[in-house]
Amino acid sequence: MALQALAMVGAGIGAVAIAAPAMAQDYTTGAISGTVIDTANKPVAGVTVTLRSKAQNQVRTFVSSASGGFSAVGLVPGLYDVTTEGANYATHTDTITVAAAQENRVTLTVVSKDAPANEVVVTGQRVREDFTKTTTGINLDVVATAAQLPVARSVTALALLAPGAVAGAPGFGNVPSLGGSSVAENAYYINGLNITNPDTYVGSARVPFDFYQTVDVQTAGYAAEFGRATGGVINATTKSGTNTPMMAIHGNFDETALQSSNPNIGAATNPSTIGRLAHTATQALSIEAGGPIIKDHIFLYGLYQANDVVGKSASPLSNYYQRTISTDPFYGGKLDVYVNPTQHLEFTLFDTRQTTRTDSYTFTPNSSFTGGTPGKYTGSQNYKQGGLNWVGRYTGSITDFFQISGAYGISRDSSNTLPLDTGSYYVIDRRTATTGGLPQVISAQPYSGNSINNTQRKFYRIDGDLRFEALGRHHIRFGLDNEDVNETKVTTLNGGLPITYDYRNTGARLTYERLGGFVSGQDRAYYVQDSWEPARGLTINLGVRDDEFQQYNLSGQRYLSLKDNIAARAGFSWTPGGDSRFRFNGSYGRYFIPPAMNLGFRGRDLYFREYFAYPTGFTAANFPVNPNTGLPLINFGPALTNLAGAGYGSACPTNISAAPGNPINGAATCLIYGAGVQDPAAAKLAVGAKPTYEDEFVLGAHFRVTELFSVGLTGTYRNLGRVSEDTDFAPFLANYYCNGGANASASQCDFYQNNSAYYIWNPGRSSQTVRDWVDPTKSVTLTGLAFPKPKRQYEALVFDWKRADDGIWALQGSITVSRSYGNYEGTVKSDAGNGTQSDAGSTQDYDYLGLTDYSTGLLPNDRTFVLKTFGSYHVTDNLLFGTNVLLQSPTRLRVRTH
Numbered sequence: 001m002a003l004q005a006l007a008m009v010g011a012g013i014g015a016v017a018i019a020a021p022a023m024a025q026d027y028t029t030g031a032i033s034g035t036v037i038d039t040a041n042k043p044v045a046g047v048t049v050t051l052r053s054k055a056q057n058q059v060r061t062f063v064s065s066a067s068g069g070f071s072a073v074g075l076v077p078g079l080y081d082v083t084t085e086g087a088n089y090a091t092h093t094d095t096i097t098v099a100a101a102q103e104n105r106v107t108l109t110v111v112s113k114d115a116p117a118n119e120v121v122v123t124g125q126r127v128r129e130d131f132t133k134t135t136t137g138i139n140l141d142v143v144a145t146a147a148q149l150p151v152a153r154s155v156t157a158l159a160l161l162a163p164g165a166v167a168g169a170p171g172f173g174n175v176p177s178l179g180g181s182s183v184a185e186n187a188y189y190i191n192g193l194n195i196t197n198p199d200t201y202v203g204s205a206r207v208p209f210d211f212y213q214t215v216d217v218q219t220a221g222y223a224a225e226f227g228r229a230t231g232g233v234i235n236a237t238t239k240s241g242t243n244t245p246m247m248a249i250h251g252n253f254d255e256t257a258l259q260s261s262n263p264n265i266g267a268a269t270n271p272s273t274i275g276r277l278a279h280t281a282t283q284a285l286s287i288e289a290g291g292p293i294i295k296d297h298i299f300l301y302g303l304y305q306a307n308d309v310v311g312k313s314a315s316p317l318s319n320y321y322q323r324t325i326s327t328d329p330f331y332g333g334k335l336d337v338y339v340n341p342t343q344h345l346e347f348t349l350f351d352t353r354q355t356t357r358t359d360s361y362t363f364t365p366n367s368s369f370t371g372g373t374p375g376k377y378t379g380s381q382n383y384k385q386g387g388l389n390w391v392g393r394y395t396g397s398i399t400d401f402f403q404i405s406g407a408y409g410i411s412r413d414s415s416n417t418l419p420l421d422t423g424s425y426y427v428i429d430r431r432t433a434t435t436g437g438l439p440q441v442i443s444a445q446p447y448s449g450n451s452i453n454n455t456q457r458k459f460y461r462i463d464g465d466l467r468f469e470a471l472g473r474h475h476i477r478f479g480l481d482n483e484d485v486n487e488t489k490v491t492t493l494n495g496g497l498p499i500t501y502d503y504r505n506t507g508a509r510l511t512y513e514r515l516g517g518f519v520s521g522q523d524r525a526y527y528v529q530d531s532w533e534p535a536r537g538l539t540i541n542l543g544v545r546d547d548e549f550q551q552y553n554l555s556g557q558r559y560l561s562l563k564d565n566i567a568a569r570a571g572f573s574w575t576p577g578g579d580s581r582f583r584f585n586g587s588y589g590r591y592f593i594p595p596a597m598n599l600g601f602r603g604r605d606l607y608f609r610e611y612f613a614y615p616t617g618f619t620a621a622n623f624p625v626n627p628n629t630g631l632p633l634i635n636f637g638p639a640l641t642n643l644a645g646a647g648y649g650s651a652c653p654t655n656i657s658a659a660p661g662n663p664i665n666g667a668a669t670c671l672i673y674g675a676g677v678q679d680p681a682a683a684k685l686a687v688g689a690k691p692t693y694e695d696e697f698v699l700g701a702h703f704r705v706t707e708l709f710s711v712g713l714t715g716t717y718r719n720l721g722r723v724s725e726d727t728d729f730a731p732f733l734a735n736y737y738c739n740g741g742a743n744a745s746a747s748q749c750d751f752y753q754n755n756s757a758y759y760i761w762n763p764g765r766s767s768q769t770v771r772d773w774v775d776p777t778k779s780v781t782l783t784g785l786a787f788p789k790p791k792r793q794y795e796a797l798v799f800d801w802k803r804a805d806d807g808i809w810a811l812q813g814s815i816t817v818s819r820s821y822g823n824y825e826g827t828v829k830s831d832a833g834n835g836t837q838s839d840a841g842s843t844q845d846y847d848y849l850g851l852t853d854y855s856t857g858l859l860p861n862d863r864t865f866v867l868k869t870f871g872s873y874h875v876t877d878n879l880l881f882g883t884n885v886l887l888q889s890p891t892r893l894r895v896r897t898h
Contacts, residue, residue, distance in 0.1 A: 027192035028237050028346075029395060029405075030098035031073040031465075033475065034106040035536065036064040036084065041579070043068025044110055047086040054079040054095075055242035057296045058341040062400075069473050073403050073465045074344065074395040076336075077214055077237060084110050099139050100237045101216050103475070103531065105539070107578070134541055134571030134587045135221040136698060136714060136798075137232065138162040142212040143239075148810070148872040149882045153209035153252060155188075159234055161870065162217040163798040163814040164716065166863045166888070171836030172828070175203045177861040178232030179219045180718055180794025180818065181694070182826025184840045185231030185593055191238055191334070191348045193391035193409045196228075198455050198485045198521075198597050200840040202828060204234075205352050205389060205413055208305045208330050210250050210286045213239045220716050221587035221698050224527040224543030224569045225463070225479060230593045230694040230720075230826075238334050238348060241299030245291030254282040264369060272317045276370050280311035280324075302333035307354070314363050314372055320446065321363035321374040324383075328354035342397035352386030352413070360446045378446040381419040387412025387456075403465040415453040422450050425495040425660065427630030429503045433621035437505075443630035448493060448500055449513070455487040455597070472534035479527055486520035489601045497659045501630065505620045507611045507640050508632070510663055512656060515607060515674070519600035521551035521560075529569065537578030541587070543569040549594040549691060554604045557681035560760070562691045565592045571698075581704040592693045595724060596827065596840035599760065603684070605674025608653060612663050613637035632661035639666030647671040650754050672754065679758075682776035686761035687769040692724050692827070692841075708804040713797070720792035722762055723824060725846040729770060730757040732782045748774050763846045764789030788852050790845075791822035792859065805872065813869030813885075820862040823855040830860035858891075865889040 032051070036044045049070050051060045055078045062070040077100040083093040089110040096106060140158055151157050159165050159176045168175045168183035175183045188196045188204035190212075195205040218226065218233040226233050256279040266272035290301035311324040332350030339345070362375030391409025398404060427443035429435050463479035492498045492514040502509040529543030545567045551560040571587030614623045615637040624633040640648070652670040656663050700714035734752035737745045757773050766785050772778040796818035803811040824845065829837040837843050845852055867887040874880050 027189055027235055028077075028100055028393065029073070030075045030077055030100055031103040031475070032071060032075065032096075032098065032106050033103060033473065033531070033533065034062075034064075034070045034072075034108060035578075036068040036070070036108045036110060038089075038110055038112070044086070044089070047084055047089065047108075047110055049108065050081075050083040050085070051075070052081045052083070054081060055240070055244070056299060056336070056338065057243055058338055060341055065469065067469065067473070069469065071467050071473070071475065073467070073475075074342070074397065074405065076240070076344070082106070082108065084108050086110060088112060099216070100214050101235050102139065105533075134539075134573050134585050134698075135218045135223075136164065136700075136716065137217040137219040139214065139216045141214055142209070146209070148805075148880065149870050149884050151870075151884055155204075155207070155209075155212070155215060155234060155236065158215045159217045159232075160886070161868065161884075162219055163714075163800055163816050163866075163868070164219040164796055164818070165217065165232070166861060166866065169830035169836050169860065171830070172202050172838060178217075179696075179716065180792070180796070180820040180859075180861060181231030182828050182830070182861065183231075184596070184828040184838065185229060185826055187226070187229035187233050189233070189235045191236075191346070191391055192393060192407050192461075193348070193389060193411055194228075194457060194459060194483060195389065195411045195413075197413060198457055199415075199453060199487055199489065199601075200598055200828065200838045201593070201596050202838050202840070205411060206386065207236075207332070207350060207352065208284070208286060208303065210288060210305070211238050211303050211330075211332050211350065213237050220696055220718075221571055221589060222569075223541065224529040224545040224567070225477060225481075227481075227525055227527075227545050227547055227567065227592065228523060228594055230591045230692065238332070238350075239288070239290065239301050239303075240334050240336050240346075241290035241292060241301040243292050243295055243299075245289075247287075247289040250284075250286040250288075252282070252284045252286075254280075256281045266317060268369070270317050271369055272315050274314045274316065274365065274369055274371065277312060277314040277321075277372070280309065283308040297338050299336040300333065303331065305330040309356070314365070314374075316363065316365040316369060316372070319363055319441070320378070321361045321372070322358050323361075324356050324358045326354055326356040330354075342403075344395045345393070346395075347390070347392045348409075349388075349390040351388050353384070353388065354386050356383040356385070357381075358383065378444070379419060379421065381417060381447055381450075384414055384416040384418070387414055387454075401467045405463045405465075406461065408460045409458075411457045411459075413455045415451075417451045419445070419447040419450055419494060421445065422494050423496060424629065425499065425501060425631060426493065427501040427503075427625075429625075429630065431503050431620045432505055434503075441630075442625070443501075444628050445494060449491060449498075450494060451489075451491045453487060453489045455485070457483055457485045459483040472532055474533075475531040477529050477531075481525045481527070483523045484520070485523065485597060486518065487597050487601075488516075488518050489598070490514070490516040495659070497656060499656060499659050501632075501661075503620070503623070503625070504611075507613050507620075508623075508636060508661070508663075509609060509611050510656065510659070511609045512654070513605075513607045515605045516601045517554040517604065519552060519554055519597055519603075520556075521549070521594075521597060521600075523550075523594050524548045537575040537580070539573045541569070541571040541573075545569065547592045547594070547691075551595065551597070551600050553600045553678065553681055553684070555678045555681075557678075559600065559603075559679070559681040559684040560595060562595075562689075565691055565693070567592055567693070583702045583704075584700070585702075586699040587697075589696045590693055590721075591696065592691050593827070594691065595760070598839055599726070599841055602674075602758075602842075603679040604676060606653060606676035607673040608650075608675070609648070609671045609673075610652060610656075610663070610665065610669055611640040611643055611648060612661075613640055635662040636664075638664065639669040641666060641669055643669070643671075653677075673756070675755070680771070680773050680776045683757075683771040683773045684760060686759045687771065687779065689724060689759075689761045690722060693721050695719050695721050708806055709802070711799070711801045713799050716794070716796045716798070718792075718794040720790060720822070720824065723764075723790040724760055724841060725763055725790070726758045726760050726842045727763065727787070727846045728756045728758050728848060729768075729782060730755060731848070732785070733757060733770075733772075733780065736780055736782065748772065758842070758847075760841075763787045786849060787846055788823060788856075790824035791856065792820070792824050792826065793822055794818065794820045803871070807874060809871065809873045811869065811871035813867070813871075816863075816866040816868075818862070818864065818866075820859045821857070822859055823852055823857075825859050825861065860891060862891060863888045
């Protein structure tokens, strides 16, 4: 992100002034919109402009038009030599920088061959981020950033350098909140491949730091080709091979001896986690290499990273000590083929699969709960993550003014937790006579259940770039973007049947649980956008995007189809006269986010509970169980029939008599959470429901103090216009059908009194029409709904500064004063009790009336004041010191209103 001032004297000397992002160009390539002028600031036609990439020696040649204009698209990010040649002008070569996903405006000054030898021409600059962009955020060269700044080795750490970015709640993992939104509203791309987690939209595929070449963080004002995000966009590119062979080895170590201790979590006398024993040590060794296979035409780059990650934790509350270890490597690579400078093929592949093994032991804490002693080994489980990902792209020019690009790829991820033994039952004992009434695991099986979550996203996109002049210069970009997503997500209890045993004073409670299966969906968008330069120094960006979202349930039925989600985008960037020290910019955008895949996962639950009496002659005190497995040594008595008032009054959905203890289902003795019946596809979506969207306004002013130093002031306002959430309307439907009158129906009354009926709708309406679950051909209008309208407003004022690296020192930073206020954090919750809730779009907030009472106030991601500053100082040519400072106000609790 360095700036460099150039002062040039003498005949035949030209200068270049480059101003970065006017608008998004492409996920992986950059573009240039240039103007050739003379020393009198007049446009010059007929000048030959040659661009040559320093890394891969690809050459493009253009001739300036009558307005002095020229343009280039599909440029690989990096340094370029730019040469101007004209019949009456001296030849000159300089260097510019092209950034991924950005279009730069370049002004080239040519000097007459007859100019005096001592003429001072102009002062220019090399800069990526400057005076024409309408997006906010930060664009980073990862290699240069790592060399100059102390920064954690993750894409989140890079994102947090951007104004308006704050760290999300630890319970979600290491993910950022951008622009006041929740952590589940961002989109992540690498070489154009969407690697966002489609299950909950929290985070992305885990890619090593050294694999990245650039990371572009867009926190606001992004163009129409970017979508499916109401937070921000994190768009990265990987390294590529060049004509210069390279090889590097990186070693990174994070030892527990260098880490501070966390406080205990939970009750002081029986914490759930001992902070002093919760540590993870990470060791990673990376080897990367790249170079030409055929000079100027075929390039290859690859990285292999060996990992050794060891963690430990202890819980007095759950009586365990755990040790985790993961040693699986990462590997990835990129192949680039240039048929000629305007025909480029690329292929990227990377493997993020890894397995973490957890070994569990009993644990005895010390009296102060600062440590303790591990006991006997109780079992192990594997946590499997990641997948094999790849993307292929083609970029090619059809004519000098029209270019097309296309891409196809697959991203895969997993989050599977599997005990080594899934066939043994999990047993809890809380009988007063045996444990004093405290819950205690008495089975050899230490894990209650297992889960499988395998996701896949297949995508293709086709884009076109058309450039022409009509009342100024236009760059029209249009395209189609399609993603087919699916996941296999299953949660089930361990055992021969998915059952847990819980011995209580009143009897033995058995829980049967198997949730999920295979669900799928499709996200498709069409967009068109125009970057119009009606006058020098003025860029107007206009665009529109149409998003479509569809999802299919566990039975393959389409239950969600949301179309015609039209999102307008508009922006301007104005540098008065084209060479003023001031720049003004503004933008408006509407952003839609698709419902996460997890909405369809809970549509056919088989989940219920039943109590069984101890057999005749036995009580809770003397009922015999196997001392190793905890399972009953004799058969249970009959199912308890006296708990109907607690909800145990329904017919059980499946026979469990094959389980140990021969539990015989009663006639109507089950508490049912899910009967294994598919939610009706026609009734899952409330009539008229539409997806979540957010509106955004940005206005900024920037001033170039010197050729090395600039400052800016930017205001951002975001308002959450509509929310799609799920609500259990069963109580309202039961009231509709059970209170007599014309609406009375015994079958519907019985169903809604004994089952949940979650609908996806737009909370805030006083009435809502829904289709009946028992008879989906029938519609019911529910009135008197008192759910409050979801509200989230984000207001931010950012003062930023940037002092370019002149070979001595550099400094960049921002001060953000902001307010995130409302009653709805976003699609996930950071403050769900003592933890987090990542059920995107189906949080507890609107499940039932009353859960949003007194919830209006500052939201969990609010940080009123944030200071960020980072920079470097060159002690010598070979010694540099860097600093990275973050100062922020804490999240605050406030007395909230209804």
